[in-house]
Amino acid sequence: GENVEQHPSTLSVQEGDSAVIKCTYSDSASNYFPWYKQELGKRPQLIIDIRSNVGEKKDQRIAVTLNKTAKHFSLHITETQPEDSAVYFCAAGLDTGGFKTIFGAGTRLFVKA
Amino acid sequence: DTAVSQTPKYLVTQMGNDKSIKCEQNLGHDTMYWYKQDSKKFLKIMFSYNNKELIINETVPNRFSPKSPDKAHLNLHINSLELGDSAVYFCASSHRLAGTYEQYFGPGTRLTVT
Numbered sequence: 001g002e003n004v005e006q007h008p009s010t011l012s013v014q015e016g017d018s019a020v021i022k023c024t025y026s027d028s029a030s031n032y033f034p035w036y037k038q039e040l041g042k043r044p045q046l047i048i049d050i051r052s053n054v055g056e057k058k059d060q061r062i063a064v065t066l067n068k069t070a071k072h073f074s075l076h077i078t079e080t081q082p083e084d085s086a087v088y089f090c091a092a093g094l095d096t097g098g099f100k101t102i103f104g105a106g107t108r109l110f111v112k113a
Numbered sequence: 114d115t116a117v118s119q120t121p122k123y124l125v126t127q128m129g130n131d132k133s134i135k136c137e138q139n140l141g142h143d144t145m146y147w148y149k150q151d152s153k154k155f156l157k158i159m160f161s162y163n164n165k166e167l168i169i170n171e172t173v174p175n176r177f178s179p180k181s182p183d184k185a186h187l188n189l190h191i192n193s194l195e196l197g198d199s200a201v202y203f204c205a206s207s208h209r210l211a212g213t214y215e216q217y218f219g220p221g222t223r224l225t226v227t
Contacts, residue, residue: 032214034214034215034216038154042220043203043218043219043220043221044156044203044218045218046215046216049214049215087154089156093214095209095214098144098161098163098168098169098209099144099161099163099168099207099209099214100158100161100169101158101214101216102158103155103156103157103158105153105154105155106154106155106156108154
């Protein structure tokens with residue numbers, strides 16, 4: 001079945017450094033790749049997404065890249081701040097008569113001040 | 114205004130009981146979902162409804178029965194609760210017809226089965 005693998009499971013960086021989270025997906029029909037941020041005790045919230053017809057997208061300190069051939073996509077956060085500390089989920093979505101999103105296992109990011 | 118709301122926020126119950134969780138969205142979305150997040154934070158889709166019709170039904174025990182009375186509501190009823198059902202259950206919605214796949218999550222319902 002569909003699968004999304006996410007690495008690393010935990011990431012600790014110093015404030016101001018960059019953080020990179022990587023994901024791979026198994027279903028080549030996937031065409032939508034969102035990233036969600038979940039703070040402790042809160043709901044997941046979309047921070048950025050990318051469609052399969054785009055290779056890269058940037059929004060201020062956050063960027064996402066997609067390599068469809070390798071079925072690989074990544075989240076890059078630059079100039080990290082303590083408030084970036086959270087669990088980040090990648091996901092791969094496809095529309096098969098109903099839209100289905102498969103989430104990665106999550107990356108717990110710690111940004112040390 | 115709360116976009117996606119769930120009730121109750123916390124639910125503590127004993128094994129064998131039957132319980133329901135309610136979800137409502139006021140975003141005008143046509144698709145609603147139920148996810149289960151276990152203690153390891155893994156988010157797993159359970160069900161998806163589009164315009165009140167069941168679209169996705171993952172390998173979930175048939176003790177779990179979703180019900181969508183209208184496009185704005187998706188409730189989850191769980192029979193004969195088991196210890197392994199303890200988790201946070203998130204409702205979410207999106208607007209498939211508009212071609213936007215962003216999912217808006219509710220605040221979650223923490224279910225504890227003792």
